[in-house]
Amino acid sequence: MNDTNPSPFKAAVIRQQGGPFRIEAIRHGDLRHDEVLVKIVATGMCHTDMVARDQVYPVPHPIVLGHEGAGTVDAVGADVRKVAPGDHVVLTFLPCGRCRACQEGAPASCENFNAYNFSGQRPDGSHALCDSGGHDLNDRFFGQSSFGAYAIANERNVIKVRKDAPLELLGPLGCGIQTGAGAVLNALKVEAGSSFAAFGAGAVGLSAVMAAVVTGATTIVAIDVVPSRLELARTLGATHVIDSRNENPVEVIRGITGTGVDYSLECTGRADVARSAVEALRPRGVCGIVGASKPGTNLEVDINDVMQKCKVIRGIVEGDSVPDQFIPRLVELYMQGRFPFDKLVRFYSFDEINEAAEDSEKGGTIKPIIRITE
Incomplete structure (x- = not known):
């Protein structure tokens, strides 16, 4: 990756099957025309992160995982119109937007789901992240890799949410709760x-x-x-x-x-x-x-x-969801007191990410959320 932003930020990197998560200083490249840079506030931890960490699904390593991110839009690519800097967003899975299922309004059934969410790279083979030595990191996990202070997502998997909702709580709406x-x-x-x-x-x-x-x-x-x-x-x-x-x-x-x-x-x-x-x-x-x-x-x-x-x-x-419609609907239900998913949650600091994973696997915590801070 040659177009690297010189400012490093913290991210949790998996370098071997089974972990652990290692917090490292990494860098991101320039945004593509349809991408969004999100400053992550907090990220949910899901069973699928463990499945990818352990390579039960053949996800390439080293990789930055995390796929229930929530944060604020920091910058947008030239063609992005859906969100703007300062918007509060939840990150979800990335559909291709072009296959028959996507065209029929069923993006969760995307024919290219694995390629866009589990391959560790963009469709053209490029990466958005590299480590401190300039070596490419596998990323693009669910189109986001949000176990880090920043995530580069696509306009298609960034969902704008109301600003009066508790942003640090909302990340799990992007996958497990959804x-x-x-x-x-x-x-x-x-x-x-x-x-x-x-x-x-x-x-x-x-x-x-x-x-x-x-x-x-x-x-x-x-x-x-x-x-x-x-x-x-x-x-x-x-x-x-x-x-x-x-x-x-x-x-x-x-x-x-x-x-x-x-x-x-x-x-x-x-x-x-x-x-x-x-x-x-x-x-x-x-x-x-x-x-x-x-x-x-x-x-x-x-x-x-x-x-x-x-x-x-x-x-x-x-959840067979159209996230642009469904995630704001879940936020509304929560704000009305009709969907109290906060009762499932325990918060962890970023340096407690391995503890969060262990607690989740032992059944002690139902839905860990990792607070990301610089």
């Missing part, structure tokens, strides 16, 4: 009076529970193995909770509903849990799959159960 809430509101379209079960009560599953409350669902079940998460699920609106270490969730759900739930959401990435999520459906029920699994993981289901009961299994990425 995924759970969007699965309920956009993809499954859970109706008032219906029944819903979230398999996994982490950030995604609990966001789905809160969204189910917004829809007016009357039976809302949360399944997990961590008692504190199940207790929190109750406070967020779950009508029933199941500790799957001690009870068979399919049997309990059938006991609650008679025939099964209208909708289920698999949030863990585990094939055995996904099977249970399908089995727990009533006839004509719909199961959404959002959990990230190791490539090659297979889901085994009883074909006759699916066929004879006319069940539907569908994959969901990023």
Whole structure:
């Protein structure tokens, strides 16, 4: 990268499989015509960051991760009209904008999603970041790489939000919270009076529970193995909770509903849990799959159960959201007190980023947010 800004800034770099995150002084290059430089206030930490750190997904290293950034616009490229310096923004996934899915208004189903979000480079092979020695760093993670004081994003994945909302809290709306809430509101379209079960009560599953409350669902079940998460699920609106270490969730759900739930959401990435999520459906029920699994993981289901009961299994990425519309909608719900996702959050300083990762993986923290300061 020859067009390097001479001013260094702090970022967390992964240089080997499994980490750790190393805070280094790095540099960014000049903005392209359609790019936006964002000064990061805070960034959520998501399971997908861990998946990339550990190369469960084959993401190239060394790399700057982070894909739930929130901050203020510092500068914009020559052709950017969507935002201006000083705007408050949330960063989300980057769609190509040109494939059939994008053109049909379904950017979360972008045919080029992996190339734009996991390749570690721009589509032309260039990088936006380099280390102190001038060596290119893999970046562009979800079009942002926001574990740093600055992020270079594209106009397409920068979402303007209202300035009176607490900016340091909003980053997770760009991925994890959007995924759970969007699965309920956009993809499954859970109706008032219906029944819903979230398999996994982490950030995604609990966001789905809160969204189910917004829809007016009357039976809302949360399944997990961590008692504190199940207790929190109750406070967020779950009508029933199941500790799957001690009870068979399919049997309990059938006991609650008679025939099964209208909708289920698999949030863990585990094939055995996904099977249970399908089995727990009533006839004509719909199961959404959002959990990230190791490539090659297979889901085994009883074909006759699916066929004879006319069940539907569908994959969901990023809540099937159009982020320019959906993220401001979630902000409005939060500001109205109807979507209290702040109850999932614990803040960490930038130098505590490895602690945040460890706490998240052990289940002690549901949604870490890393405060980024110079």
